[in-house]
Amino acid sequence: MGRAPCCDKANVKKGPWSPEEDAKLKEYIEKHGTGANWIALPQKAGLRRCGKSCRLRWLNYLRPNIKHGEFSDDEDRLICTLFSSIGSRWSIIAAQLPGRTDNDIKNYWNTKLKKKLFGMVPQSQRKTHHIHNASFSSLLQSFSPPSPSPSPSLPSPSPSSTILYNCNNNTYHTPGRSFPNFEVSYSSSFSNSSASCITAASVLQPPQETLLGPMKHYQLQDGLRKFGGEASCSSSDGSCSNQISKTKELENEYGGATGNNGANNGDQQIGMHSYNFNNEADENQKLMASNGGEANEWSEKSSNGLWDETPLDYGLEEIKQLISTTSCNSFSFDENKAEEKVMYY
DNA sequence: AATTTTTGCAACCGCTTCGTG
DNA sequence: GCACGAAGCGGTTGCAAAAAT
Incomplete structure (x- = not known):
């Protein structure tokens, strides 16, 4: 037995x-309001x-x-900041x-902002991603x-070592250490070794209970799917799910929650990136060797991918400017504004 | 000029949350 | 505490317009 339809589909345009x-x-609506009953309104x-x-x-067009x-630069920044803080919770944003x-x-x-932020990398440059140490840390x-x-x-990632990313379980690690409490979606950079060549990198929230709170999985992954395919997807069917656990109050997500911060998976590795x-x-070669050649496996896979977009010229400084103008840490959720919106409905 | 591809966005679908009895 | 219905929300789809070929 399925769910009852909200309206008579046959008689509805x-x-x-x-x-x-x-x-x-x-x-x-201007005469009578919504009457708090949308079902009866039509x-x-x-x-x-x-x-x-x-x-x-009404909500999206007529009110x-x-x-x-056009969105202003300030709006861009705010969206990025909020997105990096709370993920794809568009109503709150x-x-x-x-x-x-x-x-x-x-x-x-x-359609736009994501591309601005993360850019795209040509297929020919997808093999090994050389990332400037300081830049990546930033x-x-x-x-x-x-x-x-x-x-x-x-x-935390060692700043001067190679990171292997395992797209099967969304963890990354350096040789001898793994970091299951962080997720990194793949990042991309170019042969140009300057610090400003990074176009895409993001650290996602821990995939499991941590000191920071319940598991969250920001939609950045979904965003990257379009640019790179399998690497950004966590589920076996290739879909990317939003695993942000919804709680009544945002602060519950960030504050005070205790959890497992040290339970890593040992050194099991299936390096893909x-x-x-x-x-x-040579360092990379060593790593690949120590990893049973699985980094190579990824290289082969990725070189077959359809990744022919042209990179956008978004350098690190711009990304940083875009995101850090409003610091994540200074973001606070304005419950009153959200409430205003709800009441306006 | 015709056709194909890409882009942008309005609208839909279905799941989750909330309010009420 | 439970069931039910309505509202809210976010992911996805469909299609028109624009751009590329």
């Missing part, structure tokens, strides 16, 4: 709204539409003070951007989760 329908809906307003559809049309068009809807921001992120910091800071006992912080080929 779908697809784009006509100006007449818009006018009817607007007029009705009938009262004389519309052959599903209540959900009416709600969406007053909706802002359309939208509450911080007056006049913007969650749908708008979601679309903007998926980037890790940019994406690191909000306060409280990770425990000093939480393993390799990152050479020192840009030293």
Whole structure:
């Protein structure tokens, strides 16, 4: 037995709204409000539409003070900061951007901002990713989760070693050490060894209970799927799931939670991506050898991938500027604004 | 000029959360 | 505490317009 439909599908119009329908809906809501009942509204307003559809049309398009068009740099930064803090919780992000809807921001992120931030890497340059040591560290910091800071006992990447990324379980590690409490989606850089060549790198929240709170899995992974395929996906069918555990209060996600911060998986490794912080080929070779050649396996796989986009010119400084202008740590969730939005509905 | 591909975004779908009895 | 229905939310889809070939 399936779920009861929210409306009579057979008698409901779908697809784009006509100006007449818009006018009817607007007029009705301006006169009567929503009556806190979207299901009953279309009938009262004389519309052959599903209540959900009416709600969406009103919220995303018809209600007053909706802002359309270009996002400002400030808005970009705010979106990035919030995204790096709370993930793809668009309604919360939208509450911080007056006049913007969650749908708008979601679309903007998926179609433009993500590309701006992460750029794309040509297929020919996907084998070994040489990342400038300091730059990568900076980037890790940019994406690191909000306060409280990770425990000093939480393993962190060695700044001068190679990192192997295991796309099967989304962990990374250096030889002899693994870091199951962090996730790194693959990053990309170019043969140019300058510090500004990184276009994509992100540290994701720990995939399991940690000192920072419950498991979270930011949608950055999903974002990267388009650019690189399998490496950014965690599930076996290639899909990328949003594993952010929803709790009633955001601070529960970040504050105070205790958990397992040291339970690593030993040294089991299935290296798929390799990152050479020192840009030293021989070091990387050693690593590959010590890893049973699995880094090579990845190289072969990736070279077959469809990754022919042109990299965007987003250097580290720009990313840092973009993200760190509003520090993650200084971000605070404004419950009042979110509440305002809810009440406006 | 015609066709194909890409992009942007409105709208839909279905799951989760919330409120109420 | 449970069941149910409505609202909220985020991922995905479909399609028109723009860009590329």
